[in-house]
Amino acid sequence: MEKVTVDGGTGVIDTNSVPTQPELPQSLRIALATGQMRRPLGDTLRPLLDLFADGRYQVTGPERLTEDRYLTPSADWPPADVSRVGYYRTAIKSGHRPVAVVLETADAAVILDGHHKIAAYREEAILPHLLIISPLS
Numbered sequence: 001m002e003k004v005t006v007d008g009g010t011g012v013i014d015t016n017s018v019p020t021q022p023e024l025p026q027s028l029r030i031a032l033a034t035g036q037m038r039r040p041l042g043d044t045l046r047p048l049l050d051l052f053a054d055g056r057y058q059v060t061g062p063e064r065l066t067e068d069r070y071l072t073p074s075a076d077w078p079p080a081d082v083s084r085v086g087y088y089r090t091a092i093k094s095g096h097r098p099v100a101v102v103l104e105t106a107d108a109a110v111i112l113d114g115h116h117k118i119a120a121y122r123e124e125a126i127l128p129h130l131l132i133i134s135p136l137s
Contacts (some may be wrong), residue, residue: 001058001059001060002039002040002041002042002058002059002060003046003056003057003058003061004041004042004049004055004056004057004058004121005055005056006049006050006052006053006054006055007054007055007061008050008054009050009051009052009053009055010051010052011047011051011052011053011054012051012052012060012065013051013052013053013103013112014053015052015053015103015105015135017073017107018072018074018108018110019103019110019112020074020075020114021075021112021113022046022048022051022112022117024047024048024060024111024113026029027032028044028045028047028048029032029113031044031099032098032099032100032101032113032114032117032131033088033098034098035062035096035097035098035099035129037061037062037131038098041055041059041061041131043060045059045101045131045133047134048101048112048113049133050108052133053125054125055135055136056135056136057132057133057136058133058134058136059060059132059133060131060133060134061099061129061131062082062097062099062129062130063128063129063130064097064127064128064129064130064132065127065128065129067127068127068129070109071102071109071110071111072108072109072110072111073110073111073115074110074111074112074115075090075111075115076115077115078119079116080113082126084116085116085119085120085123086120087116088116088117088119088120088121089120089123089124091120092120092121092124092126092134093124097125097129098114098117098120098129099114099117099129099130099131100113100114100115100117100118100128100129100130100131101113101114101130101131101132101133102114102130102132102133103132103133103134104132104133105132105134105135109132112133114125114128114130115132
């Protein structure tokens with residue numbers, strides 16, 4: 001678990017409502033797809049964190065979800081690109097653990113990135129690996 005501060009954030013991702021799926025830079029998308037997350041996570045996730053409003057946040061993971069629970073999608077569900085889901089299913093079957101990013105508030109756990117990954121994990125009956133970002137009060 002890391003505590004991070006956003007200072008100068010754009011506020012595009014609102015922790016008080018269901019945000020839309022953000023566009024992430026290629027380097028971060030690759031890190032999440034491969035599960036190769038460098039520490040400190042605050043540095044690795046900085047392009048995403050800069051989309052949040054200024055404040056303090058907790059970043060947890062990547063870790064496997066401990067129990068199946070409802071995750072609110074921020075994009076179409078189920079994902080329309082079945083070939084992308086198939087790609088992740090193959091990766092998961094071969095032992096890779098791609099990482100999805102979830103914003104967790106008191107009201108919901110919203111998928112910010114990783115809809116295809118979560119769909120693939122569910123089709124393989126494996127609990128997904130997540131990075132969870134939560135606002136600190």
